[in-house]
Amino acid sequence: MTEGIEFDVESAEDPAERRDEVVARVTDHAGRIARELAVLQGGDYGQRAFTTDAGEWTLKYEAGAIQYLRFDPRSGEEVYVVSTKQPPEPEALARAMADYGAFVEAYNAYVASLAGVLDDVTVDFPTPVSTESVAAERDRVLDAIRELCDEMAAQLHRYDGTDYGTFAARVSGSRWELKREGDVASYLRVGGESGIYLLSQYGPPSAPDVRELVGDVPAFVEAYNDEVRELEAELSTVSVEVGD
Structure with a gap:
């Protein structure tokens, strides 16, 4: 209260x-x-x-x-x-x-x-070396790979009989895949979906990646050749007999 x-x-x-x-x-x-x-x-x-x-x-x-x-x-x-x-x-x-x-x-x-803390810091830096020649060499190698893969795509188009297709082989433990549209290579990828695109419709790979992988290109072509030869050998044994 x-x-x-x-x-x-x-x-x-x-x-x-x-x-x-x-x-x-x-x-x-x-x-x-x-x-x-x-x-x-x-x-x-x-x-x-x-x-x-x-x-x-x-x-x-x-x-x-x-x-x-x-x-x-x-x-x-x-x-x-x-x-x-x-x-x-x-x-x-x-x-x-x-x-x-x-x-x-x-x-x-x-x-x-902090006054003057940067007074003795030099800004005379060395000139960065141009990567123009390295990029040119990379592009030269990629142009050769592109020409090779286009030829493979044309041959695959000839015997596959389809407008779209892929050829894949395992080289040095990595999966190499060539995808084509008609008789033109769309991409050449190494290492699966998250791998490196040696050829693509986008930008080129890095020069170190090209240097690392270019040595395996011949083995990839040989894998293609082996498959074609095997297919040829199998088809050569096929006979078609037509009755009277």
């Missing part, structure tokens, strides 16, 4: 408004530091800690905007001066703000320590 009991209840509106005012000004000020750190550290996301005599300040930013500013005193509980969640308690904020100036000085000292 509270009838007849009177107490004065102090309003929290004034300290809350003052707290929000301080947080807003710190958010704006520390936000400038966050943007400078984003530029300095070369990324839109990151954080950095600064040590003062009273404790450690950690500023985190995302997309160049401040996410939080946390003060972890040497004694007592940490406080998020700026946060995307709830605002700090006024007393905790007051303790942190007593050291805010030292935090800014620590940041300034950090930036100053």
